[in-house]
Amino acid sequence: MKLRDTARFSTICIHAGQVPDPSTGAIITPIYQTSTYVQEALGQHKGYEYARTQNPTRSALEGNLAALEGGRAAFAFASGLAATGAVMTLLEAGDHVVVTDNTYGGTYRLFERVLRRAQLDFTYVDTSNVEAVRAAIRPTTKMLFIETPTNPTLRLTDLQAVSAVGREHRLAVVVDNTFASPYGQRPLDLGADLVLHSTTKFLNGHSDSIGGVVVGVRDEHVEWLKFVQNAEGAILGPMDAWLVLRGTKTLPVRMERHNVNAQGVAEFLAAHPKVSRVHYPGLPSHPQHALAARQMRGFGGIVSFELGSLERARVFLNHVRLAALAESLGGVETLISHPATMTHASVPPERRQAIGLTDDMVRISVGLEDLEDLLEDLGQALDHI
Numbered sequence: 001m002k003l004r005d006t007a008r009f010s011t012i013c014i015h016a017g018q019v020p021d022p023s024t025g026a027i028i029t030p031i032y033q034t035s036t037y038v039q040e041a042l043g044q045h046k047g048y049e050y051a052r053t054q055n056p057t058r059s060a061l062e063g064n065l066a067a068l069e070g071g072r073a074a075f076a077f078a079s080g081l082a083a084t085g086a087v088m089t090l091l092e093a094g095d096h097v098v099v100t101d102n103t104y105g106g107t108y109r110l111f112e113r114v115l116r117r118a119q120l121d122f123t124y125v126d127t128s129n130v131e132a133v134r135a136a137i138r139p140t141t142k143m144l145f146i147e148t149p150t151n152p153t154l155r156l157t158d159l160q161a162v163s164a165v166g167r168e169h170r171l172a173v174v175v176d177n178t179f180a181s182p183y184g185q186r187p188l189d190l191g192a193d194l195v196l197h198s199t200t201k202f203l204n205g206h207s208d209s210i211g212g213v214v215v216g217v218r219d220e221h222v223e224w225l226k227f228v229q230n231a232e233g234a235i236l237g238p239m240d241a242w243l244v245l246r247g248t249k250t251l252p253v254r255m256e257r258h259n260v261n262a263q264g265v266a267e268f269l270a271a272h273p274k275v276s277r278v279h280y281p282g283l284p285s286h287p288q289h290a291l292a293a294r295q296m297r298g299f300g301g302i303v304s305f306e307l308g309s310l311e312r313a314r315v316f317l318n319h320v321r322l323a324a325l326a327e328s329l330g331g332v333e334t335l336i337s338h339p340a341t342m343t344h345a346s347v348p349p350e351r352r353q354a355i356g357l358t359d360d361m362v363r364i365s366v367g368l369e370d371l372e373d374l375l376e377d378l379g380q381a382l383d384h385i
Helices: 009-015 056-069 080-088 105-118 130-136 159-168 219-232 238-249 251-270 289-295 310-317 349-354 371-383
Strands: 073-077 096-100 121-125 141-147 172-176 194-198 212-216 277-279 302-306 335-337 361-365
Touching (some): 009 056, 009 251, 056 073, 073 080, 073 219, 080 194, 080 212, 121 130, 130 159, 212 219, 251 277, 251 302, 251 371, 310 361, 310 371
Parallel strands (some): 096 121, 096 141, 141 172
Antiparallel strands (some): 194 212, 302 361, 335 361
16 A cells, blocks of 8 residues: 555554565565575575565564654664664764763763764753854764753753754754654654664553664765665664564554653642652743744653652652653653663763752653553652652
């Protein structure tokens, strides 16, 4: 079935990149669990030679994700960090990157502990301040690497404004869109050049796959990433590709529920006397609430809040029952974590403090359970403080 060019988002989620299996008519893309493909004769094949280079299940997912983000092509990798690493191969020794200061801890570790060894240079700034971005640009700057909303302080960057700065200085604008998902935000429509995701999170949505993807629009980026995906070989396997394809079919309905539940959790926490501060773009108290309303569809499924001390956070985390204390996010079940010792443990303590990632901060990936049950669980855990 061929999609109309005017197909809307939910239709694209279900159908883009996928056709019924030609040999059986199966409506779901098969898991092509093979390492190689038999050739009809020397130099004659059906478009598939070796599974690192091409796999029909992965190709279906890449077509699906390219359509969801409005890009020309997508490339699926073994993890979100593998996708980030592939994007950074667009750079050469001596190049400089301006990065959102509150970027994911794994991204920070990759940049600081690995890529600096390859003589890449990074400057971390509050990219919610467009003038700070402009001031950080040097003659050697080649890329703006933006995360919005940020993990875990949920600060936003005005993607149209920052993309305009990128165009002005001929810089590649890369956006990590993991927290918003393509349902909540489409950076390419706002001027970005490349979008990446940890598909592990909202795209998969079921906490049973690790993966990453990069979506591009510019010919030179697409051609290079296609080459790098094959040359480095950090590909997404067919089973994981199939799991993410299953996930994107329900992305709109899941994100709608994530948005509703997270709003309810944020409002509950904001009114609770034992909570000192709540970070959620859907609250009018959020400093970029107006930008979120303009730039995003819904405010996302992640809520962060502060409890006043590490010990208070520890007591709370040790007493949740329904919410699961675990890293990761974006699944149907509610996950709760302590960023300072879990997702951002690789970030030095002084840097965490500078970007507002305090030791008393708790992050909730709000799932799809009944909201009343979630609030009861959070309330009883807060009662132990």
